Amino acid sequence: MPDTLDPTPYDALLLLSFGGPEGPDDVVPFLENVTRGRGIPKERLKEVGQHYFLFGGVSPINDQNRELLGALREDFADHGLDLPVYWGNRNWAPYLTDTLRELVQDGRRRVLVLATSAYASYSGCRQYREDLAGALATLADEGLPLPGVDKLRHYFNHPGFVRPMIDGVLAALDDLPADVRAGARLAFTTHSIPDASADTSGPVGEHGDGGAYVAQHLDVARLIADAVRERTGVDHPWSLVYQSRSGAPHIPWLEPDICDHLEELHAAGAPAAVMVPIGFVSDHMEVLYDLDTEATAKAAELGLPVRRSATVGADPRFVAGVRELVLERAATERGRPVERCALGALGPSHDLCPVGCCPARAPKAAAAGADSPYDQRRGEGRGREKETTP
Ligand SMILES: CC1=C(CCC(=O)O)c2cc3nc(cc4[nH]c(cc5[nH]c(cc1n2)c(C)c5CCC(=O)O)c(CCC(=O)O)c4C)C(CCC(=O)O)=C3C
Ligand SMILES: [Fe+2]
Numbered sequence: 001m002p003d004t005l006d007p008t009p010y011d012a013l014l015l016l017s018f019g020g021p022e023g024p025d026d027v028v029p030f031l032e033n034v035t036r037g038r039g040i041p042k043e044r045l046k047e048v049g050q051h052y053f054l055f056g057g058v059s060p061i062n063d064q065n066r067e068l069l070g071a072l073r074e075d076f077a078d079h080g081l082d083l084p085v086y087w088g089n090r091n092w093a094p095y096l097t098d099t100l101r102e103l104v105q106d107g108r109r110r111v112l113v114l115a116t117s118a119y120a121s122y123s124g125c126r127q128y129r130e131d132l133a134g135a136l137a138t139l140a141d142e143g144l145p146l147p148g149v150d151k152l153r154h155y156f157n158h159p160g161f162v163r164p165m166i167d168g169v170l171a172a173l174d175d176l177p178a179d180v181r182a183g184a185r186l187a188f189t190t191h192s193i194p195d196a197s198a199d200t201s202g203p204v205g206e207h208g209d210g211g212a213y214v215a216q217h218l219d220v221a222r223l224i225a226d227a228v229r230e231r232t233g234v235d236h237p238w239s240l241v242y243q244s245r246s247g248a249p250h251i252p253w254l255e256p257d258i259c260d261h262l263e264e265l266h267a268a269g270a271p272a273a274v275m276v277p278i279g280f281v282s283d284h285m286e287v288l289y290d291l292d293t294e295a296t297a298k299a300a301e302l303g304l305p306v307r308r309s310a311t312v313g314a315d316p317r318f319v320a321g322v323r324e325l326v327l328e329r330a331a332t333e334r335g336r337p338v339e340r341c342a343l344g345a346l347g348p349s350h351d352l353c354p355v356g357c358c359p360a361r362a363p364k365a366a367a368a369g370a371d372s373p374y375d376q377r378r379g380e381g382r383g384r385e386k387e388t389t390p
Helices: 024-035 042-054 061-078 095-104 122-141 159-175 193-198 211-232 257-267 285-302 316-334
Strands: 011-017 083-087 108-117 148-151 185-190 239-243 272-278 307-310
Touching: 011 061, 011 122, 024 042, 024 159, 024 272, 042 239, 042 285, 061 083, 061 316, 083 095, 095 122, 108 122, 108 316, 122 148, 122 239, 159 211, 159 272, 159 307, 159 316, 185 257, 239 257, 239 285, 239 307, 257 272, 272 285, 285 307
Parallel strands: 011 083, 011 108, 108 148, 185 239, 185 272, 272 307
Antiparallel strands: none
């Protein structure tokens, strides 16, 4: 086998996602799963339930993950990469614990995890690592052997993630009426999180105002805006804004909200805008409701022409990017030199989350990081590695 196609030491890839309801009866139990112990006001939950009911109680996220799963399997097969791909969720079937049990019963010993969140944050990274630790604890209780578990590095700045979004923005601009196109503003949008979570996102050394979460999004936004200017010759002014805020109103979350931002753009005389959901991997409910329904209605009310650009979904370039990241990590674990591809100013992210990365409010065991109680082989000095791309 050529070294470049060798997944050793891994014998499985696990797609780890959020999960979503698949019918009206699923909505309330799903929301209970999501919000268990998280202190989200009842009013907000009722409201979010309505978003799902508006779409027949079905979130598109599971079908989108099925599509990504199929595309990964096909891409791996086409490229001669012999690595089975599994799928498990935090909040809905197939549940992570069941998938991990299946994986162990299939004899898999060491699994690499692809989470459907590209950036550092408690919700997008450590919480998935806590889910993995919880699933491992259950398997241990059941007397099953525990697989080694590693998580792929953050891929926000990988070309496989960024390039499809650049094309998406170009297509959205093209779709705007010609007379407003050149003046269109770019509104890069992502999930709002509490200020306190943002400030402590990423490794301890990156904590501070907005933390790694905001820095990573700004880097991606700038990359896309620069690429769009290069391709169109037009300098579209841009901002990073937020959406899908929950939690109590007196707790500060990242702002401005996309709807307030559209109002500001309109008041400032902007002729049009493109909403660019860089924070999300697929067109799930946050995109379909918060952007395509709510923010789009806001823009219509203002008389501001808007378009929403595509998320990467199962774009072949993203799928190929995942394959490259898997092979990169496998080679790294084997101690082979390997190119670590990254665009932008921040460089490739760490392979192993260091101690103190994206801390939780209430400390809880997390796997696949330097503070994992499950794997003592790793730890010292592996977390903060930073290499520059050629
Ligand atoms: C950073 C981030 C991502 C992006 C990274 C990633 O993708 O992981 C994300 C994704 C998603 N969030 C989703 C759904 C929900 N998130 C909620 C609540 C929350 N999200 C938060 C953050 C994030 N969330 C936070 C800080 C909360 C507050 C409570 C808590 O600290 O946990 C709630 C509760 C109700 C409410 O919205 O208030 C729901 C229903 C779905 C599924 C959509 C579908 O069904 O199609 C997806 C992909
Ligand atoms: Fe969320």
